[in-house]
Amino acid sequence: MTTASASDAQAVNVIKGLIMDATRKAASGHPGGAMSSADMAYVLFKDYLRYDPADPTWFDRDRFVLSAGHESMLLYALLHLRGLLTMEDLQHFRQFGSKTPGHPENYETPGVECTTGPLGQGFSMSVGMAVAEAMLRERLGEDIAGHYTYVLSSDGDVQTPVFQGSAALAGLWGLGRLIVLFDKNQVQLSGPVAICDHVDYAKLFASMGWHVVEIDGHDHAAIRAAIEAAKAETSRPSMIIGLTTIAKGSATMEGDCGSHGAPFSEDEIKATKKNLGLPEDQKFYLPAEVGEHFRARWPELAAARKAWNTTLEAKLAADAGFEDLWRQAKRAPGNRTFNWPTFDPAKAVATRSAWGKALDAITPDFPLLVGGSADLDPSNQTEKFRKATGVFSPENTLGRTLCFGVREFPMGAIVNGITLHGGLMAFGATFLIFSDYERNALRMAALQRIPALHVFTHDSFYVGEDGPTHEPIEQTSSLRLIPNMLVMRPADAYETCACLEVALTRVNRPTSLLLTRQNLPVLDPAHYPGLQEGTAKGGYVLVEPESGKPDLILMAAGSEVSLAMAAAKLLPELAIRIVSIPCMEIFNEQPEAYKESVLPSAIPFRFAVEAGRPELWCQYTGRMDRIHGISRFGASAPAEKLAEAYGFTPTALAASVKAAWERR
Numbered sequence: 287m288t289t290a291s292a293s294d295a296q297a298v299n300v301i302k303g304l305i306m307d308a309t310r311k312a313a314s315g316h317p318g319g320a321m322s323s324a325d326m327a328y329v330l331f332k333d334y335l336r337y338d339p340a341d342p343t344w345f346d347r348d349r350f351v352l353s354a355g356h357e358s359m360l361l362y363a364l365l366h367l368r369g370l371l372t373m374e375d376l377q378h379f380r381q382f383g384s385k386t387p388g389h390p391e392n393y394e395t396p397g398v399e400c401t402t403g404p405l406g407q408g409f410s411m412s413v414g415m416a417v418a419e420a421m422l423r424e425r426l427g428e429d430i431a432g433h434y435t436y437v438l439s440s441d442g443d444v445q446t447p448v449f450q451g452s453a454a455l456a457g458l459w460g461l462g463r464l465i466v467l468f469d470k471n472q473v474q475l476s477g478p479v480a481i482c483d484h485v486d487y488a489k490l491f492a493s494m495g496w497h498v499v500e501i502d503g504h505d506h507a508a509i510r511a512a513i514e515a516a517k518a519e520t521s522r523p524s525m526i527i528g529l530t531t532i533a534k535g536s537a538t539m540e541g542d543c544g545s546h547g548a549p550f551s552e553d554e555i556k557a558t559k560k561n562l563g564l565p566e567d568q569k570f571y572l573p574a575e576v577g578e579h580f581r582a583r584w585p586e587l588a589a590a591r592k593a594w595n596t597t598l599e600a601k602l603a604a605d606a607g608f609e610d611l612w613r614q615a616k617r618a619p620g621n622r623t624f625n626w627p628t629f630d631p632a633k634a635v636a637t638r639s640a641w642g643k644a645l646d647a648i649t650p651d652f653p654l655l656v657g658g659s660a661d662l663d664p665s666n667q668t669e670k671f672r673k674a675t676g677v678f679s680p681e682n683t684l685g686r687t688l689c690f691g692v693r694e695f696p697m698g699a700i701v702n703g704i705t706l707h708g709g710l711m712a713f714g715a716t717f718l719i720f721s722d723y724e725r726n727a728l729r730m731a732a733l734q735r736i737p738a739l740h741v742f743t744h745d746s747f748y749v750g751e752d753g754p755t756h757e758p759i760e761q762t763s764s765l766r767l768i769p770n771m772l773v774m775r776p777a778d779a780y781e782t783c784a785c786l787e788v789a790l791t792r793v794n795r796p797t798s799l800l801l802t803r804q805n806l807p808v809l810d811p812a813h814y815p816g817l818q819e820g821t822a823k824g825g826y827v828l829v830e831p832e833s834g835k836p837d838l839i840l841m842a843a844g845s846e847v848s849l850a851m852a853a854a855k856l857l858p859e860l861a862i863r864i865v866s867i868p869c870m871e872i873f874n875e876q877p878e879a880y881k882e883s884v885l886p887s888a889i890p891f892r893f894a895v896e897a898g899r900p901e902l903w904c905q906y907t908g909r910m911d912r913i914h915g916i917s918r919f920g921a922s923a924p925a926e927k928l929a930e931a932y933g934f935t936p937t938a939l940a941a942s943v944k945a946a947w948e949r950r
Contacts, residue, residue, distance in 0.1 A: 293575075293579045294506055297580060298328050299564060300564065300572055302558075303559055304363045305360060307555070308359050308386075310549045315358075315359060318533040318546045319357045319473075319546060320359050322533065323440075323530070324360060327360055333510065334436075336433060339584045339587055344594075346431060349399050352398075352402055354405070354442075354443050355405075358389050358390050365395065368397060370395075371395070390402050400415075400703065400734060407448060409466065411700070414705075415703045417459065417678070417688070418703070419431060419433055425684070430612075435464050436465050437467065438467050441474050448696055450490075451696035453491060453494055454494050455690065458494075465517070465526065466524065467526050470530060473532040474543075477543050496524065496525045497525070499515060499516075500527045502528070536558045538554060539554060614652070614653065615709040620791050625651060626786075629643075632808075634805035637776050638665075638667050640780075640782040641782055641801050642670065643667075654710045654711060657688060657714055657715070658687050658688035658689055658715070659689075660697050660714070662717065666717075666743050671687060688700070694721075698724035699724075699730070701714040701739075702730060702736060705731075705737060706734065713738075718745045718758040728765065736796060737793060742798060743801045746898060747897060748803060750922075750923060750924050750928060752922065753921065753922030754921060754922070757919070757920035759916055759919060762775065762899070765800075766870055771798060772789065772795055772796070772869055774789065775868055776801070778809045779808050784817065787822070809828070820866070821866075823880065824870065824874070825876075825884055826884060831863060837862065837947075838860060838861075838947060840892075841867055841885075841892060842866065842894065846896050853895075853943060856940040863889070891947065896915055897916060899916070900914070900915025
């Protein structure tokens with residue numbers, strides 16, 4: 287084994303001391319894996335990672351993702367050496383309001399590219415980042431977008447299906463600038479890896495089209511050689527499997543499963559510091575020479591950023607086509623404008639079809655709009671987009687369509703990664719019922735405050751003959767429970783375009799767009815002039831009774847809006863206001879005066895209808911017996927038969943409203 291230089295060895299030992307002290311002070315954390323990964327992460331940060339010391343958001347920086355997010359103290363120590371965190375930040379590890387939470391969070395800590403809590407998703411998001419880099423490099427030039435995406439993963443990380451599904455796509459797409467450092471210490475929380483896994487990952491990743499090399503993960507010379515070889519491999523992503531020892535350097539905990547998820551005792555820390563040549567009684571020890579040694583490359587990094595700025599300015603001045611693409615890549619979502627299609631009010635249109643037409647209409651205007659479907663292109667109405675833009679592949683990096691296959695969870699995480707990278711607009715599409723498969727990626731989009739677009743068609747029991755396995759019942763309400771997620775269920779083709787405009791101009795919130803398979807009447811904007819503005823506010827008055835003085839308010843979302851309108855016509859004895867609420871989240875955030883104008887307290891009788899779980903509508907009706915929903919699984923039958931069976935016909939709904947009115 288080649289011995290690392292004394293300065294590097296000292297720096298790694300100091301990092302291990304910071305890891306032990308911070309986890310002990312917090313009485314919480316994962317020191318063992320952070321210590322076994324320290325050599326690989328240190329060499330990467332000190333000698334290879336390209337960044338601007340003065341600007342952690344520089345567009346052409348290398349991305350680093352700590353997919354093994356439980357090793358967060360390792361990343362925080364390195365970010366301290368980069369000057370992005372203070373020693374006080376390290377001392378507040380895992381404390382309320384600190385910049386050093388228990389898992390890295392992109393919105394809390396400078397230098398953290400994405401939130402990596404659940405294992406597998408950090409890597410999957412890094413695949414999205416590498417996709418974004420490859421697409422932008424082809425369009426903007428390697429001198430503007432020519433960086434690498436590095437990932438640090440662990441044994442538990444690579445076991446996850448989302449990791450392996452994303453890895454298969456990374457190999458298929460030939461992401462040569464994606465480099466993974468796999469800390470293979472053979473230990474996870476429950477014990478040795480051998481009790482639950484015997485996969486030969488070298489063979490597995492090689493079979494997926496990866497460049498794979500195994501090294502001693504504590505040998506700095508071997509680490510450098512592996513990274514150099516990975517950077518030289520331009521047509522395949524690289525997996526560097528570092529064979530390591532958990533809690534490397536500790537006094538008695540080396541190789542011990544107990545080091546994975548619990549801080550060391552004070553005695554163990556003192557003994558380990560003695561082994562590592564650190565002051566035994568000095569906590570959070572970081573001598574100045576270690577910082578200086580780590581920062582030796584900073585003048586070179588600063589010069590690289592300066593040269594990049596010069597190149598960018600020259601290209602902007604000389605190339606109008608480049609300038610337009612660059613402006614689009616850097617344009618804030620709030621500044622986007624759209625040319626939406628029009629629809630014939632005489633022809634019913636499914637909202638999934640309206641989405642497809644809207645996507646086709648804006649595709650030429652937004653060359654940096656990319657996305658795809660989880661093997662459902664015809665059903666999700668993304669087939670024309672694929673034909674118009676081409677499939678992304680090693681042979682066609684100008685392609686804008688990502689063919690995810692039946693991999694909903696990887697799709698969701700990859701779309702999040704593309705969005706986090708910046709420069710592109712990204713969407714992924716599947717059936718609403720399969721949102722359950724990508725649920726945690728949706729949650730992570732909301733948690734990270736990113737404007738990713740997740741499109742879901744076939745949004746209710748109207749799927750019909752496919753039966754209960756494919757008929758969403760609880761999914762709409764389930765998605766509405768995710769904080770910071772916009773769940774938009776448009777009533778017709780024009781509301782669909784209005785919802786899309788909301789989604790594609792968000793800055794810090796993702797959108798789940800829920801669309802019908804069945805055709806719906808088109809709401810003619812000439813007759814409903816408040817539709818566009820009302821949709822942007824989440825809810826609005828669609829129809830007022832002729833008397834102008836409502837007896838009651840009938841609320842709905844999605845396909846049930848037209849149902850409510852039809853039912854109201856069967857109740858001429860009642861003056862009914864129809865309210866469309868395509869997005870509860872946005873409507874609830876409106877000023878009180880606006881909400882009062884739509885749902886006046888002076889009209890206490892309110893009735894709601896939606897083809898899904900009814901409970902969340904109680905916030906508007908105040909009573910469950912004034913909501914017509916569905917709380918049972920569906921059945922296999924034509925949609926019209928199911929509508930009759932479940933009471934989703936104008937006659938049945940009118941009867942329910944009248945009965946409730948008479949009970950008031």
